[in-house]
């Protein structure tokens with residue numbers, strides 16, 4: 420057991436709360452009003468929600484009327500995809516997050532990916548021509564960090580007559596969102612992936628695009644239900660603190676880690692495609708990812724075998740299987756995902772532990 424603090428390398432699962440978000444949430448906890456009430460307490464709560472809406476709109480680079488708050492990335496994906504589809508078929512790649520696959524429904528049209536996780540743009544256009552009403556694409560893949568060529572694919576899909584929903588949950592805070600808004604109809608983000616709390620998210624909706632939803636009046640009827648004032652307050656503050664200009668430093672740390680992993684014999688999944696940086700999905704010969712994750716955890720390092728929602732199950736990652744890995748190869752995967760607070764010293768310490776941990780995992 421080391422004297423050092425733990426080393427957190429699982430930021431794609433969730434990120435630590437930033438100080439500004441903590442403060443905004445603490446202040447919002449004491450507001451008694453419902454944001455829909457007309458009295459002073461209600462107006463205070465409304466002010467918190469609308470301040471956060473301005474902050475999230477600024478992160479999107481969009482107008483405040485175009486931003487709808489949701490209970491997270493999962494619901495933002497569902498409101499966008501189901502709202503655009505209105506019961507018609509949806510197309511997406513098998514590497515998408517379970518929340519996208521779930522919203523796309525059982526009739527989903529599958530778009531193939533190559534061995535590095537790049538989606539086949541021509542297949543996406545063919546799906547649109549064949550009647551898919553919506554094509555859903557993650558700007559950045561949660562397990563691989565692969566960045567899709569959305570400028571090309573989304574424009575072609577939209578000119579073929581389909582809507583485009585972009586899951587930007589793993590892109591927000593790392594890449595500018597404006598280029599995504601330029602080609603999408605709806606864009607989903609999540610607070611807890613950028614320093615805000617879990618349980619808050621947002622959907623950007625292109626002006627003029629109508630979503631099929633029903634229920635109460637909140638969020639102009641686009642997402643009914645009393646707003647999560649505290650979570651939204653934290654989300655707004657985190658959005659305001661997000662800084663894509665700080666991301667290249669995380670990319671550099673990730674490159675340092677990746678080099679060290681390659682020297683230890685790792686294969687990098689998605690390594691041939693453009694990636695956002697800071698997310699490294701590696702496989703070591705003859706070592707189960709799960710064993711490495713457990714041993715690293717005991718040694719003080721938090722990592723993942725893939726999407727957090729699939730951990731605890733024995734099934735290999737569907738993302739890696741879609742890349743063409745066989746089950747054994749997919750079970751070797753370990754995902755390191757870095758954040759702004761990580762240091763070079765932490766990466767070096769984690770790398771220093773790995774040879775011994777790999778020995779144990781191989782036994």
Ligand SMILES: Cc1ncc(COP(=O)(O)O)c(C=O)c1O
Nearest residue numbers: 491492493516518561588589609
């Ligand atoms: C790409 C992607 N989309 C959607 C989600 C879901 O977001 P949330 O946890 O806020 O529901 C996640 C989080 O795991 C994600 O990584």
